[in-house]
Amino acid sequence: MSQREGATDGDVVRAVLAGDIERYAELVARYRDRYARYAARILGSADDAEDAVQDALVRAYDQLPQCRDPDRFVGWFFLILRNRCFAERRKGRDVAPLEAAGAVAAADRADHDMETSERQRALQQALLELTPEQREVFVLKHVEELSYDEIAERLGTSVPSLKMRMHRAYDRLREALRDRA
Amino acid sequence: MTDFHPHVKRLIDGELALADLPPELRAEGEEALRLLAAVDRRPVVLSAAVDARVMAIVRRRAAVPSLWRRLVQPRDVRLRLRPWILAPALAAAAALILLLGRTAPQPAAAPVTVRFVLFAPQAQQVAVAGTFNQWDAAATPLVRTRTPGMWAATLQLPAGQHQYAFVVDGARWVPDPSAPAVDDGFGRRNSVMAL
Numbered sequence: 001m002s003q004r005e006g007a008t009d010g011d012v013v014r015a016v017l018a019g020d021i022e023r024y025a026e027l028v029a030r031y032r033d034r035y036a037r038y039a040a041r042i043l044g045s046a047d048d049a050e051d052a053v054q055d056a057l058v059r060a061y062d063q064l065p066q067c068r069d070p071d072r073f074v075g076w077f078f079l080i081l082r083n084r085c086f087a088e089r090r091k092g093r094d095v096a097p098l099e100a101a102g103a104v105a106a107a108d109r110a111d112h113d114m115e116t117s118e119r120q121r122a123l124q125q126a127l128l129e130l131t132p133e134q135r136e137v138f139v140l141k142h143v144e145e146l147s148y149d150e151i152a153e154r155l156g157t158s159v160p161s162l163k164m165r166m167h168r169a170y171d172r173l174r175e176a177l178r179d180r181a
Numbered sequence: 182m183t184d185f186h187p188h189v190k191r192l193i194d195g196e197l198a199l200a201d202l203p204p205e206l207r208a209e210g211e212e213a214l215r216l217l218a219a220v221d222r223r224p225v226v227l228s229a230a231v232d233a234r235v236m237a238i239v240r241r242r243a244a245v246p247s248l249w250r251r252l253v254q255p256r257d258v259r260l261r262l263r264p265w266i267l268a269p270a271l272a273a274a275a276a277l278i279l280l281l282g283r284t285a286p287q288p289a290a291a292p293v294t295v296r297f298v299l300f301a302p303q304a305q306q307v308a309v310a311g312t313f314n315q316w317d318a319a320a321t322p323l324v325r326t327r328t329p330g331m332w333a334a335t336l337q338l339p340a341g342q343h344q345y346a347f348v349v350d351g352a353r354w355v356p357d358p359s360a361p362a363v364d365d366g367f368g369r370r371n372s373v374m375a376l
Contacts, residue, residue: 021239021240021243022236024235024236024239025232025235025236028231028232028235028236029232032227032231032232032235033224033225033226033227036224036225036226036227037222037223037224037225039225040225041221046225049225049227050227050228050231053227053231054227054231054234054235057231057235058235058238058239058242061235061238061239061242062242066342079315079316082315082316083315083316086316087365087369116219119215119218119219120219120220120221122219123216123219123220123221124221131351133317133318133319141194142217142220143220143221143222145222148194155315155317156314156315156317156320157317157320161319163194165319166190166194167185167187167190170185170190170193170213170216171183171184171185173216174183174184174185174212174213174216175183177216178183
C-alpha cells in the first residue's frame, strides 16, 4: 500500500472517519512494527506480539471515533496495544512458556555469540517473572530507551511512581537471575 | 539480601556512572551493568500478512456496524441504581455507581463526579481501571469506607462513554454487575457508563 506523501496521522484518521476506510492501511503500514518489540518483550513471544499488534490495530479502527486528537493517533494506539497486552494477564496467560521467551531471545541469533544470547535469554525469562506493570516500565526504559518523563507522559502516571515500580523490578530481576546462575 | 543498593539503582537508571559509586559498591555496580548489557533491543518485525489481515477485518467491520459503534453514539445520561447482585462465582460482591454533583445545565464537556463503590469484604486492596486512566490497575485505588467490606473512590471524569472494571487484590478483574457490559474483544467483559 503506497502512502500519500505528506499526509499526517490526523489527515488519515479524519479521512477514514469520513468513510475512506482503505486509507487505514496507511496507519497499519506506519505502526505495525513500531511497537512490535514492546509487545514481544511484554508477552515473551514474537507470535503473541503479532497477534496483539493485529488485534490492537483492528480495535483502534473500531474505536477510531473515540480518538480525541487524531494528530496523536500513535500515542492513543499505543495505549490500545498496551491494554491488549495486559488483557493476556487477565486471561491468566501472562507468563509465556519459557521456550517462547527463548525464541524471542534466540531469534536472529546468527550475528550474536552464544554467551550474549544466553544472557539475553536469561534476562527475558526473568522479565516474565515480573508483574506486567514492572515488566512494562523496564521494557519502555531499557528496550525502547524512553526517559522516565516520556514514560510518565505516555502512561499518564508520575515519575516517582514509575521509579518505585522500576526499582522493585531491578531487585526482582537480580533475585531471578541469581536463582538461575 | 538481593536488593540492589539505591546508588546502584541510580546507576542502572543512568543517573550515576560506575566511577561515581563508592569502592564497596563497584562489584554490585558491575553486576547491574551486566544485567543491563543483556537487554535485547533487536527489532521485532511482524509478518507481511498482518496488513492484509487487518484490512480484511476492517472492510468487514465497515460493512456491518459493530456493537461498539452503536454504543458510542451520544445518549442521555441516566442514573442507574440497582440492588447489589452477589455473584458467588466472583466472590466479590456488588458494585454501583452514583453520579453526584451534576447540576443542569452544564456545558457538555464539564467533568462529572462519579463515585465508584464496591462491596468486597475479603479484599485487601481494590482499584478501578478503565479508559479514563489507561487501564492502570495501580492508578486509582479505592479506600475502605465506614461500612465493613465497602470500598469507594470518587473521581472527576470527562463526559462521555467510559469502560472500566474493578481490580481486586491487584489481580482479579471484576466487571460492575450493576452496569451494562461489553466484550473487550479479548474474552473478558468491561463495564460501560455514559456520563
